[in-house]
């Protein structure tokens with residue numbers, strides 16, 4: 543089945559540390575557990591999701607990264623950057639990645655060149671049709687690198703830490719996408735904001751409970767997805783660059799959480 547752009551999802555927030563990369567890595571695993579194939583495109587020069595998925599950049603074994611794929615900007619160029627993720631078993635089969643590295647920063651200075659914003663969209667043309675999902679891990683900015691991802695994506699989802707700054711950053715991401723002027727500039731009128739996903743939620747904090755109740759009024763009830771709680775097992779899996787499945791029974795609760803998100807993605811996007 544050819545699915546084209548419809549399953550391309552960009553995870554963003556104009557604030558850092560809200561759980562974007564954690565969500566991309568863990569929801570990719572949950573989608574793989576459901577039998578889906580996933581292409582992760584790391585569009586953050588910090589390359590956190592590349593490392594967590596077992597594909598850190600090593601000078602001794604250089605990989606083609608998003609930096610080179612975007613620099614080329616030719617139709618289909620993304621194919622040169624795809625590698626299986628570094629996890630074992632079904633994850634390596636079903637989760638592929640175009641990793642990132644710090645050199646991706648160099649693409650920002652090219653933003654004024656005509657056609658530059660469409661480079662990633664062009665590079666992916668015809669490349670990700672057969673994946674069930676393509677997930678873009680964005681940096682905490684609405685600048686050129688995030689615009690490259692949004693020019694290619696069908697949906698934007700915000701990871702919303704329920705604190706003042708986390709909500710504001712998500713609102714800026716949502717509003718950026720909602721602007722028809724921006725979507726025209728990016729050559730992508732089909733792009734839509736799909737979900738505000740409460741993230742890093744700490745049930746002990748009154749402030750979090752307060753901000754959670756405000757989200758349906760801000761984003762619309764149907765766009766507020768199930769919350770992702772804050773749990774230390776997520777940090778441990780991230781540090782070890784391993785899937786949650788490798789954390790044994792400690793990972794079960796969070797695997798269920800990401801499974802719920804994966805099922806919702808399959809229902810709403812596929």
Ligand SMILES: Nc1ncnc2c1ncn2[C@@H]1O[C@H](COP(=O)(O)OP(=O)(O)O)[C@@H](O)[C@H]1O
Nearest residue numbers: 558559560561562563564771772773776777780
């Ligand atoms: N649900 C979670 N529970 C606990 N820690 C998390 C969770 N999601 C992410 N983290 C951790 O919090 C930090 C910031 O999350 P990260 O996903 O890197 O955010 P972002 O990509 O938005 O900057 C990282 O150390 C990450 O491992």
Ligand SMILES: [Mg+2]
Nearest residue numbers: 562563586590
């Ligand atoms: Mg990140």
